[in-house]
Amino acid sequence: MNKIYFIILGAVILLVGLSSCSKGDIGPLPFIGDRVDPDGNEIIHKIRPFSFTNQNGEQVTNATYKNKIHVVDFFFTSCPSICPYVAAQMKRIQDHVADYGDVMLISHTVDPKRDSIPVLREYAEKIGANHDLWHFLRGPKDDVIEIANEDYFVAALEDEDAPGGFDHSGKIILLDKDAKIRGFCDGMDPESVTQFIKTIDYLRGTYE
Amino acid sequence: MDDGNGLGQIYPSLQKSVYLYGKLDELTCLIRTGRQSSHLSTVVMPSFSNLREAEISNLINYLSHEWGDQSILPITSIREQIETCP
Ligand code: HEM
Numbered sequence: 001m002n003k004i005y006f007i008i009l010g011a012v013i014l015l016v017g018l019s020s021c022s023k024g025d026i027g028p029l030p031f032i033g034d035r036v037d038p039d040g041n042e043i044i045h046k047i048r049p050f051s052f053t054n055q056n057g058e059q060v061t062n063a064t065y066k067n068k069i070h071v072v073d074f075f076f077t078s079c080p081s082i083c084p085y086v087a088a089q090m091k092r093i094q095d096h097v098a099d100y101g102d103v104m105l106i107s108h109t110v111d112p113k114r115d116s117i118p119v120l121r122e123y124a125e126k127i128g129a130n131h132d133l134w135h136f137l138r139g140p141k142d143d144v145i146e147i148a149n150e151d152y153f154v155a156a157l158e159d160e161d162a163p164g165g166f167d168h169s170g171k172i173i174l175l176d177k178d179a180k181i182r183g184f185c186d187g188m189d190p191e192s193v194t195q196f197i198k199t200i201d202y203l204r205g206t207y208e
Numbered sequence: 209m210d211d212g213n214g215l216g217q218i219y220p221s222l223q224k225s226v227y228l229y230g231k232l233d234e235l236t237c238l239i240r241t242g243r244q245s246s247h248l249s250t251v252v253m254p255s256f257s258n259l260r261e262a263e264i265s266n267l268i269n270y271l272s273h274e275w276g277d278q279s280i281l282p283i284t285s286i287r288e289q290i291e292t293c294p
Contacts, residue, residue, distance in 0.1 A: 080254035084219045088209040091216075114250050126247050127216035163254065190210065 026195075026202040032181040033153065047151045047179040052108075052139035055120040056131055062179060069103045069203055070175040073187060074148050074156050074168050076111035077123045081163040086170045086187030087127055093172070094134050096197050102177075102207075103200060105134040110145060110156050110166050112138050152181070172196060176203060212275050218247050228276025235268050235281075236289035261286050 033045030051061045071093055075083040090105055097103040109115040115123075120136040129136070137144075141158075148156035148168070156168040174183035174196065182203055185196035209215065212222035222228065227235050242255035259267070265283045272279055 077248065078250040078252060080252060084215060085209055088215045088219075119248065119250055122248050123218065123251075126218045 026199055029176075029182040029199065029203060029206075032184070045151075045180065047175060047181075048147065050139065050143070050147065052137040052144075053117060054135040054137055055117060055124045055129075057117050057121075060135060060137065065104060065106075065179070067102070067177050069177060069200065070106055070179070071097075071103065071200065072106045072108070072152065072173045072175060073171070074108050074110055074144070074152075074154060076109050076164065076166055077115050077119055078111065079164045079166070082170045082188055086172065089172065089187045089190065089193045090134070091128055092190075092193060093197060093200070094130060097200065098130065098133065100204065102204065105129075107134070107136045108144050108148070109136065109138055110141065110148070110158075110168055112141050112144070174199060174203065177207065218245060218251055222271060222275045225275065228272055230277075232268055232272060232276070232279060232281040233285055233289060235271070236264055236286050237293035239264055239267065240290065240293045261290065264290075 031045070035043050035045065037043055047062065049062045051059060054060050071090070073086055073090055075087065077083075087107075090107065094105055097105075109120065115136075115138060117138060120138060121131075124131060124134065124136050145156050145158070148154050152171075152173050154169045154171045154173065156166065158165065159167040170187040172185050172187045172193070173181060174185075176182050183196060183199045185192040185199075187193065214221040227238070238253075239256050239259065241257070243253045245251035245253070261283055264286050265281065268281050268286070272281070
């Protein structure tokens with residue numbers, strides 16, 4: 001009898017051990033941005049509804065991405081500094097999630113003046129983006145900068161002195177299927193992106 | 209990207225770049241002046257005109273060592289090239 005218990009106990013420990021290994025030490029993900037207002041009410045933070053145009057010329061809204069996990073960054077095609085590097089990391093993520101079906105990538109341009117839809121289309125094409133999986137979105141500059149700062153918590157602003165005219169962070173953001181922020185990584189640091197990719201897989205696992 | 213392989217057609221790979229096989233001397237002005245992308249009008253490689261001879265020399269010899277045929281560009285030819293850059 002005791003023997004059987006030990007075998008079962010052993011098997012349980014082994015299974016728990018294995019499952020935590022395969023998740024790469026990633027624990028439950030936080031809900032980033034949730035807070036309590038001065039009256040003590042809890043505020044659930046999520047990305048506000050939006051309506052932008054993608055590189056295929058299609059109007060997209062938050063409803064387009066309903067029931068998808070999203071991976072988001074901010075960029076502009078004429079960016080002479082960090083963007084090519086971050087774009088290469090987004091490409092890496094795209095290749096990892098290519099067959100998932102429930103993960104999409106979004107790159108918001110902060111420079112709608114220069115980044116017209118045809119320019120975004122050409123850029124997407126030539127860096128190897130899959131047009132169905134990875135959307136390059138164009139919208140009014142002030143709206144994009146506002147959601148970057150207020151909803152995604154990634155600094156983005158127009159600055160004549162910054163390379164290319166915009167100052168923005170190379171952060172990549174993870175949103176769950178309810179448009180709530182569940183993680184960040186530094187798109188300039190491939191190690192951080194490796195961990196982020198594991199976090200995407202972990203988040204997917206929570207929907208199974 | 210760290211491995212020099214660029215991204216798609218827009219940001220060309222340094223691995224096997226023709227510049228690193230026999231055209232090292234053309235790199236001086238490419239780096240100093242930058243270049244308009246031949247694929248997309250909004251994309252430009254920025255100019256690094258603040259780099260001095262020794263820095264350019266280090267950079268070019270590094271590229272040649274890492275991804276090219278290991279040849280070395282003498283600093284004298286960098287000096288000459290700089291005079292002629294647009
Ligand atoms: C000091 C740093 C850099 C060096 C040494 C360098 C070197 C080179 C070289 C050797 C090429 C030619 C490759 C070939 O055609 O075989 C090239 C092209 C290019 N570089 Fe850079 N690069 C640097 C920084 C950058 C940066 C920061 C950007 C950011 C936008 C950039 C964007 C480009 C683009 C777009 C081209 C292709 C131009 C075309 O279409 O002909 N480069 N670079």
